Amino acid sequence: MTPNPLLPLFKEQLEAECGSIGRDQNLSVRGHTLIYWYFKRLLRFSDADVAEVICDGAADLGIDAIWIDDDELVHFFQFKNPENDVKSVPGGEIDKLISGLRLILFRKHDQIANEELKARLDEVYSLVPKGYRIHIISSGRGIEKESEIKLNALVDELRNPSNNMVEWDVQSLENLQERFYQQNLPAVEQPVRFTLQSPPYMLRSGAADCYLFSVVGEILAGLYNVHKEGLLQRNIRVDQGDTATNRLIEQTCSTLESSNFIHYNNGVTFLCESANFDVFQKTLVLNKAQVVNGGQTIRALYRASQKNTLRSDVLVPMRAIASTGNKDFANNVAVNQNNQNQIGTGFLRSNDQFVVQLDHALASLGWYLERREGELDSATAEEKAAISQRISHEVGGRVIKLKEAAQAYTSTFYGQPEIAKKNVRKIFLSVEDGGYYERIFSSAMTAEKIIIAHKIKIFVDEFVRKFATIRRRVQGSDLPDIISGYETVLGVDLAEKHYDVAHQVMPQCSLFVCGLIYKDLVENQSIEFTEIERVLDNRGSELIRFYLQSIMEFARNNKDKADRSWPVLLKSNAFFSLVVAYVGGQRKGAPT
DSSP states (O other): OOOOTHHHHHHHHHHHHHHHHHHHHTOOSHHHHHHHHIIIIISOOOHHHHHHHBOOSTTOTTOOEEEEOTTOEEEEEEEEOOSSTTOBOOHHHHHHHHHHHHHHHTTOOTTTSOHHHHHHHHHHHTSOOSEEEEEEEESSSBOOHHHHHHHHHHHHHHOSTTSOEEEEEEEOHHHHHHHHHTOOOOOBSSOEEEEOSSOOEEEEETTEEEEEEEEEHHHHHHHHHHHGGGGBOOOSSOOOOSOHHHHHHHHHHHSGGGGGHHHHOOOEEEEESEEEEETTTTEEEEESBEEEEOHHHHHHHHHHHHTTOOOTTOEEEEEEEEOTTOHHHHHHHHHHHSOOOOOOTTGGGTTOHHHHHHHHHHHHTTOEEEOSTTTTTTOOHHHHHHHHHHHTSOSTTOEEEHHHHHHHHHHTTSOOHHHHHTOHHHHSSOGGGTOOHHHHSSTTOOHHHHHHHHHHHHHHHHHHHHHHHHHHHHTTSOHHHHHHHHHHHHOHHHHHHHHHHHHHHGGGOHHHHHHHHHIIIIIISOOOGGGHHHHHHHHHHHHHHHHHHHHHHHHHHOTTTOOSOHHHHTTOHHHHHHHHHHHHHTGGGSOO
16 A cells, blocks of 8 residues: 555654644643644644543543533543554553543543542533543554454443443544544445536636535435445545434424525535536436535435425525545645534524624724634635724724633623533523523623633633643652642642642633622622723632632532532532632622
8 A cells, every 4th residue: 555645754743743732731741742733733722621531641441531411422542653654553551542432431430539539520420421432542643453353342241222222432643643634535436426407507717617506405305315424525524414403404494484495505516527418318416426525414314305305496506516526626625624513512603693793893993703613713814914903903802702701601691601601502502592692692791891701711710820820840759748839729738738629620611610700799789880801800810719718618518419529519500609608708808
């Protein structure tokens, strides 16, 4: 097999980026840099989010990170970052992972797992997961055949009606490269044929021909029925089924709104090597075709068809691009068609009338609301200049992301850190669907409040980041050095009294503390919310130390009311209310 010439270049790039991350994050363990790179670059996690999912270290049972996604799927990760890109993951490491997963899934890990891992698992056990995904991530060659057999045996062992779905995958250097650049998309070998009522609109531009047309939804549903996922581009996330996005697509094609489907839907784009329209047969034939955009639409149409709810008047906008065998061009099309971020929480509300109005209100105050995740990253220099002109400021440092702004506002002005942290998707779901959108995005929300909530979150995140840096520096040191290191951020009293749990509290506490800041300053001390920024500038770190002291003291002195792990407690509104009351009672001991 001819080696992929891109892999050495990608490995060089990966090493450089991991090295930069290591320096920025003060990471001394080589494997940790790959963990940060993966979550930050591929999943767009913030630093705080990465710190929250990591459980690597002694007694980690072969598991480096645990992430519960918005769909309540539990993802277990093992990372390997060999210097040699042809080195495979050692079989012993896979054995350790399998043994650890057995202990975890049968809840027999408590006596040997480290505290970070136990805390993350307590959160897993606090919900009913829809399934488990095991990811082995390597910047080398992947795993050996023997390890594959053992992983399959584990899945078979756990597969029974009482268990949730368990799957595994391996992402080697080549897989990471493919994900990063979204290249080498699979093609359907058999020609794809569309019988059209009208000739497609065909134009030649640059290196290729482009055909614009529409087809009825049942045709695409039938195409998916034949080829299944082989029709679609590779994606780390398999079909998630009944998600909010898919429900909306399926709802449109199954109700009286179906005639408007062509207006509401972005459509489907095929990339093929060649295309030909037979005028007499009225048939457009695509050779070696693949879908490079519109996978969600096709899956939703198929599900509606299977339920016999897909209406006959559904028209789907279509585009077919013929590369004429030019692989470089085909790769460029695939990359550019898919150089989009995953549709994250809040995306479906990005064009909501309220959000658009909030965007304009923030711009008038000199702030840019990034309504679509990653929008600024993909903007051209001219577009960024236009944004700067619009907000009358340089963009740097004046950006508020919709999802993060909603979380900050929900934890502060709305007073619900549990929703902000644990149920963030519900912020953007309508009340009819069990969410809180109309209640949070209401007349009480103003651009000024969003800015203040954003600044509170930024201040707290920076405090947490400083602790994380110190924590990494002193990890593994003797206890006096650990306490001494913690003192530089937490202060003497907090470091000495609570050094044993501080490292568990800090990665989880940001939104919880944001809520305490608002409750204490505005409700307890009757400070105008417009003055919160000034208070934080003057004594913010001192206040945060007081709130952290109150959180940890209350938990230590009230074990009957705080009998869960820190990840669970700091996502609990019941615990938040107890701490708020405790802070109120401790007001005399707070900084004034």
